[in-house]
Amino acid sequence: MFKEVLETTQPIVYQTLTNALESEHLSHCYLFVGDKGTHKLETSFLLAQSIICENRKTFACEKCVNCRRIQENNYADLIYIDEDDKNIKTKLIENLQHRFEKTALEKAGKKVFIINNCEKLTTKAANSLLKFIEEPTGNTTGIFITTQVDGVLPTIVSRSQTLNFKPLNKEDFFSYAIEKNIDHLSAHLISNLVSREVDIIPLSKNKSFNEAVEIFCEFMDRFFVNRTDSYFYLQNSIANNKRNQRDVIKYFLDVSLLFIEDYLNNFNSEDKNYFNLLETAKNSDFNYSGVMKAFIDSRTSLNKAANGLLLIDQLIYKLLEV
Numbered sequence: 001m002f003k004e005v006l007e008t009t010q011p012i013v014y015q016t017l018t019n020a021l022e023s024e025h026l027s028h029c030y031l032f033v034g035d036k037g038t039h040k041l042e043t044s045f046l047l048a049q050s051i052i053c054e055n056r057k058t059f060a061c062e063k064c065v066n067c068r069r070i071q072e073n074n075y076a077d078l079i080y081i082d083e084d085d086k087n088i089k090t091k092l093i094e095n096l097q098h099r100f101e102k103t104a105l106e107k108a109g110k111k112v113f114i115i116n117n118c119e120k121l122t123t124k125a126a127n128s129l130l131k132f133i134e135e136p137t138g139n140t141t142g143i144f145i146t147t148q149v150d151g152v153l154p155t156i157v158s159r160s161q162t163l164n165f166k167p168l169n170k171e172d173f174f175s176y177a178i179e180k181n182i183d184h185l186s187a188h189l190i191s192n193l194v195s196r197e198v199d200i201i202p203l204s205k206n207k208s209f210n211e212a213v214e215i216f217c218e219f220m221d222r223f224f225v226n227r228t229d230s231y232f233y234l235q236n237s238i239a240n241n242k243r244n245q246r247d248v249i250k251y252f253l254d255v256s257l258l259f260i261e262d263y264l265n266n267f268n269s270e271d272k273n274y275f276n277l278l279e280t281a282k283n284s285d286f287n288y289s290g291v292m293k294a295f296i297d298s299r300t301s302l303n304k305a306a307n308g309l310l311l312i313d314q315l316i317y318k319l320l321e322v
């Protein structure tokens with residue numbers, strides 16, 4: 001089953017979708033970003049199945065008639081468009097508006113559209129989608145897929161929940177970063193966060209990223225000694241960081257989630273401090289799933305959150321309950 005593959009290859013994406021499906025708080029629009037071969041397309045079909053399947057337990061059963069029809073792209077309320085496929089493009093885009101306005105044809109009453117390579121959408125095609133993106137209806141879910149988020153229309157980016165799929169060639173990225181004299185910890189974190197080699201050096205020099213790593217290390221150091229103290233520290237350091245607060249929070253959450261992933265994968269870090277943090281986590285009553293859920297919820301809310309500090313307060317509140 002693909003859901004098991006997703007759980008092991010893209011644990012953060014898996015957990016984010018699990019949270020959304022379990023709480024029935026799916027976004028009306030998703031933007032899947034990542035390199036080729038990172039399972040974005042398979043995940044979009046699994047999500048479509050999970051929205052429609054009547055036998056689902058969190059994720060779709062992947063076996064029933066509807067699941068199989070979706071998998072074969074043979075389900076009337078699934079609109080799948082690949083912008084790389086020139087043959088189907090013109091005809092489908094012309095019909096797109098029409099198909100959106102129609103009520104669902106299948107019994108489940110839910111529609112899903114998947115647009116692969118969405119950075120190639122023409123303005124005309126994108127315009128026919130804008131109405132849906134800006135005024136979502138309850139029964140339609142959109143999934144946009146791209147390898148190049150820079151090329152995606154800003155409206156799509158701002159209205160969608162972005163899910164980043166981890167690069168598969170991160171070992172190459174890591175070696176490249178080490179070659180460029182980036183320290184071991186940053187090289188490890190950066191190679192997991194970027195999807196293109198050209199982004200490695202700029203991120204290593206990014207002020208918000210470096211501040212976030214510093215805050216993360218100090219926070220985690222304190223977290224395993226005195227949790228209350230670590231929460232005060234986090235609140236204060238974010239509050240003191242007014243200029244690039246949102247970016248610092250974003251990187252802090254990204255790095256924290258990577259840490260949990262490394263903990264789950266028994267990652268053996270060459271950075272002494274990071275190695276010790278992982279060892280401490282292994283030997284403590286670290287409730288990784290609760291902590292992971294709290295971080296993922298904050299990461300999900302970050303786009304919509306008006307106030308970064310409030311978001312951190314909510315994160316701490318959730319961590320206190322773990």
Ligand SMILES: [Zn+2]
Nearest residue numbers: 053061064067
């Ligand atoms: Zn099913």
